[in-house]
Amino acid sequence: MKKSIVKKASFIRVYFLVVHILLLVLIAVIWIYHQDIMSIAREEERSWSPVQKFVEYEVREAGYFRLTGDEELAGPPTHEQDRAWDNLIRPAYFNASLEELDKAGETLENLTELTSGGYLSSIGVYHELHCLRQLRLYLFKERYYPNLTEYQEETFHSHLDHCLEALRETIMCNGNTAMLSFFWESPHALQPIPRSNGKSVCVRWNSVERWGYSRMIATNPDYKRPESN
Numbered sequence: 001m002k003k004s005i006v007k008k009a010s011f012i013r014v015y016f017l018v019v020h021i022l023l024l025v026l027i028a029v030i031w032i033y034h035q036d037i038m039s040i041a042r043e044e045e046r047s048w049s050p051v052q053k054f055v056e057y058e059v060r061e062a063g064y065f066r067l068t069g070d071e072e073l074a075g076p077p078t079h080e081q082d083r084a085w086d087n088l089i090r091p092a093y094f095n096a097s098l099e100e101l102d103k104a105g106e107t108l109e110n111l112t113e114l115t116s117g118g119y120l121s122s123i124g125v126y127h128e129l130h131c132l133r134q135l136r137l138y139l140f141k142e143r144y145y146p147n148l149t150e151y152q153e154e155t156f157h158s159h160l161d162h163c164l165e166a167l168r169e170t171i172m173c174n175g176n177t178a179m180l181s182f183f184w185e186s187p188h189a190l191q192p193i194p195r196s197n198g199k200s201v202c203v204r205w206n207s208v209e210r211w212g213y214s215r216m217i218a219t220n221p222d223y224k225r226p227e228s229n
Helices: 003-047 081-091 098-103 124-139 150-176 205-215
Strands: 057-061 095-096 120-121 182-183 192-194 199-203
Touching: 081 124, 095 098, 095 205, 098 120, 124 150, 192 199, 199 205
Parallel strands: none
Antiparallel strands: 057 199, 095 120, 182 192
16 A cells, blocks of 8 residues: 555656656747747848848857957058958949839839939948948048038038938947957056957858849949939
């Protein structure tokens, strides 16, 4: 009788252990399924883009706190640096079909039509790089714009204000969550400076650039002006 009770108690313990394990597994499966559904939903809400299926991704360590940047693109301007920036944004424009613009959800009224056919188009990252380049040019305006008039200065400020807002929106949209720490560069430093060993999933830039060069048109393309009534 005693052995029977012990066996029954052991069976009940094993039973409840198995039930708890199954419940935990079920909860984990539901959570993973929910995350997958949310990921798919977020992806489906993104506007279609002709480049998207060509984009590759990679994990990169944060490099934006290095005191020295990419020598090709950062630092005081040089002729080599100017060429590197020109090459970086050269594929800014491409010829899009009406079907592509419609699929991307663009408004089809008053589109800028190219004289060679198709419609003048770009993708967001090239607009943002253009804005970054304009800020750089203005930072070194003694080299690039040495004799700006007052009107040109005002026009430039208006353009740069637009650029700052565009970059702010993109930065906040992508929301880099990599953790930062702060350290003393030397015992005599006036204040600590930030650093990060954080890793982020980034677009592999050459996958975008390859697509850009495959579809690019002239930097100053010929387009049709709307007919005036």
